[in-house]
Amino acid sequence: MNSAELFTKDTQAIVVGFQQNAIQRMLDFDYACGRTKPSVAAIVNPSRAGWHKAFFGAKETLLPMYRTLKDATAKHPKADVVVNFSSQRSAFPTTMEALDDPNIRTVAVIAEGVPERKARIMAAAAREKDKWIIGPATVGGVKAGCFKIGNTAGTIDNIVESKLHRPGSVGFVSKSGGLSNECYNIIARNSDGLYEGIAIGGDAYPGSTLLDHIMRYEQIPEVKMIAALGEIGGTEELKIVDALKAGKIKKPLVIWVTGTCSKMFPAGVQFGHAGAKADSALETADAKNSALREAGAIVPNSFDDYGDAIRTTYETLVQAGTIKPAADVPAPKFPQDYAQALKEGAIRKPASFICTVSNDKGEELFYSDMPISKVIGEDIGIGGVIGLLWFKRHLPKFATKYLETVLMLTADHGPAVSGAHNAIVTARAGKDIISSLVSGLLTIGPRFGGAIDGAAQNFKRAYTSKLTPEEFINDMKKRGENIPGIGHLVKSVTNPDMRVTQLKEYVFKNFPKTDLLRYALEVEALTTQKKGTLILNVDGCIGITFVDLLWSLPDLFTKEQADEIIDLGCLNALFVVGRSIGIFGHIFDQKRLAQPLWRVPYDDIAYMTEVK
């Protein structure tokens, strides 16, 4: 390879920094150029090693990812370019590391705000090793049809539009990355296109200079003419003047130095680039433009005429036979990027999921139709949140308070019940809190905790089908089932469960409708005649009053919607939410107490295997 060439169609780079968009844009460019191999050999991502999946054309490909540059260069010795996306802080050490690596010849440094001294050290180190730095503070550059650094030249449609997928005859260099892209477009419209374009970056001390790249283009036979953009500030362009005068630049050079407006401004306006400030008369754009013109460069009258100057120069070279215009090559058909197409409204697709309870897509998170700020601001409580997320309704205060009361009531029932017990055993087996919680929750069902749901279902069915309390009791007996929600181990008519007493009190005082509770109390009056402990227990009371709650809000829930809520299992859900609080308490308790693995003692198991 001609040593003036930094990139070929086989060049591979190591990208430092997990810049997914930039990597994809490099691969898109590769595909458009008809490269068979992606230009990204590997990615350096300090926080994760492994693989990164990216598109190569319509298909996907895997790019290896390493934690350190050393790993990456060792595994990919043929990659000789580093595209360094490290931050302002780490750009220097990573670039120096790359320069030290014998495999690496070119480092593009993207970061802005690299301290000038560090930039100078990097530049000097590169020169000493006969290596190249492009940047810092640059988007990079592109060699048409071969290789593209990072985000240079933007999206694929622009690349094809500016004919960057195949080489032309013009070598280009500028400070500005944004303007480079603009100029690729201008070059494509006024010549057979770009051969290579480099943005050296807007800082005061770029790692390689305008002149460095101009001299490189001078040595590349395929580059027939050179276009450059200079800028106010610094004396870099004056070195080009010297080179022109010394006859070192033989190819036609079209150049324009921007910042001619500065003479109209108060002294010392700092333009957008760090290096763009004239500190002496020699550094003004006008001085540099006229010096370049005198030295033989083709300098237009303004940037407006830059394209024309390129066209005239190009056409002269074509007429002289120096340039045989490069043929237009159609770019391969490119699958449109899905996200892009969707954004443009060019495609549609049925969604795989629907969500009607919350929305995190806008500026603010919404629970149902209520922004989270209002949820907090209006202090709607956990009951209000349940109303929004489970029922998509704004529940009145009496209802949210009821739900919160239920959560408090169901939060715990001691360590002996199956849920807490299982969680305790799991926690003692050294499992994490989620496993412990789940092992407890998994016991909730028909026998444990399920009475709430059962009571709601059965009492509602009996009441709505107009069974008398006696008929209901007989009906359950015929089915051979206990009535869910009736009966307690110790509590009785004479020794009432305070939880039930309080809940009943709240409901009678606050609920507009208490039909099912009254019905249940009629049933209880009969069952307690048989046995004092056959009272309406707390589970039953919750299940039944929950139905009354739904029936109390006819404006919010139709009968059908109320039935649906019960059928969906909302009562079990309420129990699970409440009880999770208590179960966590037991898990933390066991862990705090560092309780050892539990093993059931032999005397708790009746071994009754038959011995022959």
Place this chain on the structure above:
Amino acid sequence: MAQCGIREYDAKRMLAAELPKYLGSGFGYEGKVALVGPDADYGALAKEHQWLAKERLVVKPDQLFGKRGKHGLLLIDADWNAAKKWIGERMNKQTTVGKVSGKLTHFLVEPFTKHDEDEELYVAIRDERENDVIYFSLKGGIFVEENWDKVIQIPVPILGDIDKIDIASKLSDAGKHRDQVASFIKALYRFYANNGFAYLEINPFTFDKEGNIVPLDLVAKVDDTAMFDCRKVWGDLEFPKAFGTTSSKEEEYVKYLDEQSGASLKLTILNPKGRVWTMVAGGGASVIYADTVCDLGFANELANYGEYSGDPSTELTYQYAKTVLDLMTREKNPKGKFLLIGGGIANFTDVAKTFTGIITALTEFKQKLVDNKVKIYVRRGGPNYKEGLAKMRKLGETLGVPIEVYGPETHMTKIVSLALKA
């Protein structure tokens, strides 16, 4: 984001704190410096700097301009009361220094060092691409420029080592001070290179009666991008604007936005009454738009220079656009105004996203834009530009002022002539 001048006070403060690290006890300069600002509490200052009341003093403005003696802005060999009176007579007064006129707001007070005029030495260090260059002369002070041929230049390669350079042998004329000055220069160089300095000039420095080196006048610039490395030494370092330049609230606000984000936002107001306002994307493109406005003869109508780049968020672009629109609609002009929303073909800035921010701001200023007879010209390319341009065109249907929208098929600066030649 570039080289910034700092106050002599700060440079001397750092010098006194840091140089002993390189020179050990060989550096007797104590860094007795006090900065008197517009809100200074003299009592508190005198308490903090006990020497103020005891020693003879030198007072001079500390606002990034030199030749203070020549401009009659130097008080020498005064006591604290005289110093206070002298400052009081000048504080917040409009003063002309050379061609620039501005308010004096900061004064440096330090002990007066009696010395002979021929004991004024010159040292400076500046950056070149491949070297730091140390300049030294025995003929310092006001004589250095006329004796520039006597200035010794010592280049230190950027990858070189100051210890490998025999400074002393280059100072053969320095007589009895030779070794002391040589080690001072070495230490000064280290101080310069290790602490983000981009320019440092001590002109002159001299020797007190104990023979210690004392910097008399000092000018320094630092590279503010080195902040992350130098925070400890710099401390709460201020970057004052050049004398005579004041920045408006809006410019300060944009600077604040710029510092808060990884994107770049710049705003300089050139002429608040100007009729041509720009809102251009890109550090390079923005300069060309300003050039083109001037080329067309509208330099005196160009109201601002500015740019946004580096893929700023919608919100940030909105804040930026709002600031510009607010400024441009403050004072009506019967001839109407132009707003150029320009830019090249972006590499990675999302045009739809940034335009959404600009559109929000334009919509908010709808009535004011109508009242000010604003005509808007848009030219842009890059990621999602079709969507961005379509949004702009759509806005044109309802905004009530004309908007012309162009994409990459139109030359970047074409909208300038379209607007201004119409």
